[in-house]
Each structure stands twice: as C-alpha cells, then as structure tokens.
Amino acid sequence: MDTMIVKELESPKEMLEAFPVMNQLRTHLDEKTYLDLVIEAKEKDMYRLFALFDQGEIVAVIGFKPMITLYYGRFVWVCDLVTDQTKRSNGYGERLLSYVHEWAEDHEYRSVALSSGLQRTDAHRFYEEKMGYDKVSYVFKKNIISSK
Template identity: 35%
Template sequence: MSIAELADVTAAHPVLRELRPNLAPLEEFRAQAEQQQAAGYRLIASLDGNGEIAAVAGFRTGRSFAWGHYLYIDDLVTLPAARKQGHAKALLDWIDAEARRLGIGEIHLDSGTSRHDAHRRYRGTGFVIPSLHFSKPTPEA
C-alpha cells in the first residue's frame, strides 16, 4: 500500500461515487474538481498492491476564528472490496503528517450520522465529537 497525491482527479471519480452516489458525471466532476483545486483542494489516494486506487481522501486548508489554521477533510472513502485493509488509516496518517508539515493546529471532518464504521475509525485515530453540525437549504426568495 502506498499513498499518492492525484494531480488528475478523474481516476478518483469511481471511488468518490461510493461516498457520493449523486456525484456529477465525469466531465462535470472534472470541471468542479479543477475549481476546487484552484481554491486549495487536494486529493490523495491509497493504492493497493497492484497500484490501483483503493481509497481516496480530499482535503483543503483554511483559517478561521473558531479553529485557527486548520485542515478540513471533505472526502474520505474506501472501495467496498478494499475495506478493513488499512487504507483509511494510511490516508489519515498521511494527512496527520501533512498537517504537521504545514504547521496546522487542527484537523476537522464531518461524517454522516449513519456511518458507524467510519466513526469508529475516526475515533480510533484521535478524532472527537466536539459539536454538532447543522445545515438547511437556502430559503427561496
């Protein structure tokens, strides 16, 4: 298993669809990914023994009054056939090292309330649940 930063995000599209089934078709996805990359989004992959992508993590850095200099994990997913083989932990370890390298004080992520296996992984790697995240659609005018 090895970790690689992906300059071309198209290879991650089928893996990200596991987490986000409503993900845009490939060309739309590529255009949005390029916009996100221009704003600092980075995508890394955990490769299996054959060099195939088994898991991906997408993240960005920022600054806020609430968190200071932070790293936010937008996407973290492992293909079903590759789960429980250490890919998510390897990605999270790489992100920890990158956050240290960048002098970042905190790493954040949100996770759907029904993703219990993911929650166990996050808690097992030092994440805590310090707050609840609320959202709502923008009211129509």
C-alpha cells in the same frame, strides 16, 4: 516491501481515475460534475486530492483543504475520505488519514477536522476509536438554492 503509495492527483486524467472509488461516497455525482467540482475547488479553495495505491490500484481517496477560522485557527478540513467498498478493513483509511495528519503537521496546521453523516456509525467508530478524534460539534446545513 511496502506496495502502498500515497499520490496527489493533479491532472484531470488522474482525478477521473479516482472517480469509481469517490463515487462510492459521493453517489450523487456523475463524472463530469465530479471533475468540474474538483478542478474548481483546487483552483479557488486550495482543495487537495490524494489517492492511496496498493499494487498500482487506487484503493482509497481523500480530499482535504487547509483552512483558517477563528474557532480552529489553522487546520485541515477533510472533505472526502472513502475506501473502496471491496477493500475495507485493510488499514487503507487509517493510512490516508495519517498521511493528512503528517501533511498538516509539516505545513504547520494545528489540527484536522471533518464531518461525517449521522448514519455512518462505522465511520464514527473508526474516527473515534481508531484515529483518536473527538466529537466537538454538530454540523448544520440549509439549502438556499434548490438544484434543478
């Protein structure tokens, strides 16, 4: 029997339950900032947050948003993907990312894209070798307003 289920996290309570795992990727966020950003992104930017549960425990989290650009057309942008550090190499990231691939296809989005920090070589290997992603660009960032 499969003990794994993917569930969308919709209430603030559910979103907060995912914070300990998400915080392993987004270490700069405290609970309040995380929750405020998730709620705002859901309301204004179609952000979706899903968790993979194994035997009732959150083991991985993914956040994504459907988008349309001239470059990609209709696509899904994966904003956040993290597996609990104590549960890695169990196929959880593959399961969640495959779920997003299915979601994209079901909703008529043509592709899935993401960026990954330069230092995350294990993640890059996962995306390219395990999930069949291609490197198609560099992502550049310029801070406009300094954080206080």
